[in-house]
Structure formats: structure tokens, C-alpha cells
Amino acid sequence: MALLEAKNATRILDETIKVTLVDNVSMTVGPGEFVAITGPSGSGKSSLLYLLGLLDLPTAGDVLVKGEATHDMTSDERARIRLQELGFIFQFHFLLPEFTARENVMLPMRRLAKLPARAQHERAGDLLASLGLEGHIDKRPDQLSGGQRQRVAVARALANDPALILADEPTGSLDSKATEQVFGILQNLVDISGRTILAVTHDMDLAARMDRRIHLVDGALESDGAAAGA
């Protein structure tokens, strides 16, 4: 069964002039895939990712998570799926500035309230350590470098052990060294931990190193496959 599926997903901005952000996209993502969403700037990559991540509602079509249609769910039900099944990484880290790295990583765990507090605390520390942040666990975001912050954001995305990670240009604001580090972590999550990642990037070199590339032009799916760059 597909982990994630878009069925003719379309998103039209309903203003006086109709802007089509995502145009009739159908695709499926299976377990263990490392998928790149590529395309020129303004081609609708972020918009598609928001639809797939249930952050936005398609104006037509549907998005299925683990086979379940989501369009007609309540906003609480979609929030529940985001909390439990999906992990988000954005170009900007979006960490809460008043909280330490560990507290930020614990945030989704505390909301889900599945693990006891003690275990949440430990898991957050372990996740951060596994991403090379042992010495920075109790630092606040403003005490961390850009690459470190983005790794904290990755740890937060992993907090509730989601089936799928959605990343929107996760290395877009990082220098080449930090980019390499964060990309390596994502690669390991797929290769070693068997996770599924869907990442938007306009860096064709990075896209070429992923398993599969979905290329968008003007919001529409132009090509989808492992062969695109090879």
C-alpha cells in the first residue's frame, strides 16, 4: 500500500484572477523512497508539498495518507495525522526561540503525549546526539549555527517517529558544508533507518543523488522517475 498518494490534486487560488498553484497532480510514494520534487522557481513545488503534508486543502482531487482520503476530514483529524504520521522540515528552521534544542524536539512528543515525560526527554536527547548535536542539546536556537538549527529541525521532524518526512528546500539556506551534512543525515534516514522522505529542492546535484525525481512545470507534473537525471 502506498504511504502517500495524490489523486488529481489541484490547488487553485481563488482570487479574481485564478492562479493555478498545483495542476492535476497524481503520484504515489511507497515506503523507503527518497523522492526529490524539482522544478523551476515558482513551479508549485512548495504548494504541492503543502497539499501532500495536509497543510493545505486541494480545490479538486484528494490526498491519501496510508490509503485514507483526507479531503473530507476535520481540521483536527488532519492535524492528528500531521502530528503522528508526518514530519516537516522547512527551509527556515522555525524553532521556538525561547526553548532549548531538546525542548523544541520534545514539543511534538508532548503534544502527542504517548511517551512518559522521562522517555520524551531521553528520546529528544538521543535524536539530537544521533545528528551530531551532543554538545548543543540545552542550547537555544540563537546559540546555534544555521546547520545546527536545521539539524534540530530534523530531530523535531523525527520526534514522533513518523512514517514520512516532508522537506521544503531543507538545505536552501545552508552553506555547502552544512548542506552536505544535512543531506547526509537525510540520506542515512532513508538508507539506514528505512524512512521515507519527500524533499523539494532546486539543487539538481542533490536531486540526482536521490532515488526518484518528480519534476514540476507550471504546477503540473512533467516527469516522474528514477531515470530523469541518469
Add this chain to the structure above:
Amino acid sequence: MGGWLLLLDLAITHVVARGRQTLVAIAGVSLGVGFSIAMAALLHGSQEDFVDQLINAIPNVQISDERREAQRQPAQDVFADAQIENLSPRDDPRGIRNPVAMTSAIRAVVDGNVSEALTTQGVIRYAGRDTGVSLSGVVPEHELSVSKIGGDMTEGLLTDLNNRADAVVLGDNLVRSINAKLGDPITVVSPSGDVHRYRLVGIFNSGNNTADSSTGYLHLSTAQVFAGRPNAVNDIRIALNDPDSAPVVASWLEAQFGYKSVSWQEANQAILESFIVRDVIMYTVVAAILLVAGFGIYNIISTITHEKTRDIAIMKSLGFYERDMRRLFVMEGLAMGIGGSALGAVLGALLTVALGQIEFVNPESDDPITIRMTFSVIHYSIAIGIALGSAVFAAYMPASKASSLNPVDIIRGAT
């Protein structure tokens, strides 16, 4: 529950980050609550003072020889088929029937003191001028147990009425207007025209001008002779140990004996009703003050939600519910309301004590006057209740707006 703790954590960081503004909002609420409490204490204190004076001024319950509704006349019963109107009853010189039996019955059941009296009108002749006087014939010991006349005596004692059959006690204004002094003879003409000579054995000053210039006391038996109504009593006065029970006692007595029994509350109904109006006005002002204090909370919650749109967006995208966000900011407002209420309660108590200690000089007497203040848990509960209500209301509006924002709009704008 973990969710609430998490929201509390978040709320604390927001509030602490805006420390100074938070303190201003809390100060606004505490001033509102504090002054509301002090105002209520002052208003109700003065009302209680007034009520005490009312209770002292007239008997708690007064039974007169009238009936609330004209009695059916025997003719109406005998000639039931004919329409008989405007019959007036025979003048009854006996007043209340069987007064001795009735007063002893009342004494047996009522928790308080009872004084039986015959109140009658007379005219004092002095220097060719006639002055009307209302004379109460009383048993001094009984009257002393139901009224404050004992303390009002400026010369002589009420019990001096026991010493001689022709003794009279008069109000000081009246005594002055007839230019008399203690021991002087007083000539009083009865309603039937008989002239009686009495001796002034006591003078009182009740503080009530009308009473002091037109009333006096005789012994009950002297009054009965004066009025030509042997053994008659037309006025029974009762002082209750619990003045609040007067309406119940009065209606019970009226049902029992048939005579009009008026409680002090009934006699002062208009004044007591005006207290309710004053309460309504006061609590309207209190609500207005606390609503204004709520603006401070509205202000800071709006500021925080604007500052934290990014955090709200990310938390929503991570899977927080809309209502989590709403609760978060309402909690922040409520926390300020609680903080302000707690400080306000302390402030209110301090103000109440302080105002109660101010002394005013009374030009009429040597005793300094202090303002009477009332302490009542109800004042605190109402002020705090309204404060918390307006805090939640003030926080709810910006909270609701912030929680409904679409995270995509913020995330898109930030990248």
C-alpha cells in the same frame, strides 16, 4: 494532563517575555478589583449604618389596633343578599382586645422584648398657645427593653414615671418651646376636653427633630386615665433579637391576632428598595471598570499573538489543534486576570482597612466619626468573577483570530 502542562509552559514563556506589559495589564486589573472591593465595602458599610439607625428608630415590629382591611360588619352577614356599602364600624375605645393576654402570648413565642402602649393625642396649654403632643403611655421597664429612649434621656429617667401618677416625660424641643424645666407643672388637655396637670420628670433628645418637638411619655395607667380608656392598649412594640426576622414575625403575628403588624422593613420599604437600585448602579460601574481593565489584557494578548504568528504557524503545522492555540492565549489572559485579581483582593482589603481608619471631626459632638466599612466575601467574589470574565473575554478575541490563521500563509511568507 500533559497537553495543559505544555500549553502552560508555552504561556509562561510568552508572558515572561513581555514582562513589563504584563505587569501593566495585571496592575490594571488589580486596581480595578481593589477599588471595586473598597467601593462595595464603603457603600454597604454606609447602608448598614443607615439600616442600624432605621432599626433603632422604630420598633422591629409594631402592632397597632387597626386592621389592614376593614372588618366585615355584622349587618353584611345578617343581610347577606342586600348590597350594603360604606358601613363604618363603631368607635372602639378598647383598642387592642385582651391586651394582657395578647402581650403575654407574644412574650411566650417571640424571641425578643415586648412593650405595650396606649398612644394618644393631647394639647399642651402654655401662655395662651396650644401645642399638639403625641403621648405614649408605657410601662417604663418594658419600653426601655424595646427602644433606645433610655439612652436619649438628657434629664431624669424614664423610670421616674413610676414614682408619681402625674409624671410626664417630654422631648427637649417641646420643653424649650413651652419654656419649662424639670419639676415644672405641665397642663395637657385630653381629646375629650378634660384638663390634666402633670409634672415634668424627664426630658429626652432622640436626635429626631419631629419626635423631640411633639412627643412625650406617660405611665401606661396614667395615659389610660388621660384618654378615658381604662385598660386599653393600642400599640404593641417588639424588639427582636434577630431584626432580620421581623417580616416573618410580623406576618405571623398578623395572621395570629388579626391586627396590623408592621415590620421595620415594611415601614422602610422605599428606602430598602433604593438600596437595590444603588447596588445595581455600583455593580454596573464595577463591570465597566473591570471591562476597561480588560483592555490592557486585550492589548497584550494581541501583541503576543502578532509577535508569535510564526510560532503559531509552526505549532499548527506540527499538529497542534486550533483550539490548543486558542486555549494557550486565553490561558495567558486568564493568568493575568488571576494575578490581577489576587493582588486586587489584597489591595481591596488594605483600602477597606485604611478607609475605615480615617477620622472625621463632627462639629456637633466631640466624638470623631469613622466611616463604616463592610467586609463581605461576596464583594470579593463578584469583583474577581467579573475580572476573570472580562480577562477571558479580552483574551478570547485575539486568541481566536490568531488560532485560525492558515500556517501555509506564514510559512510561505517566511521562506
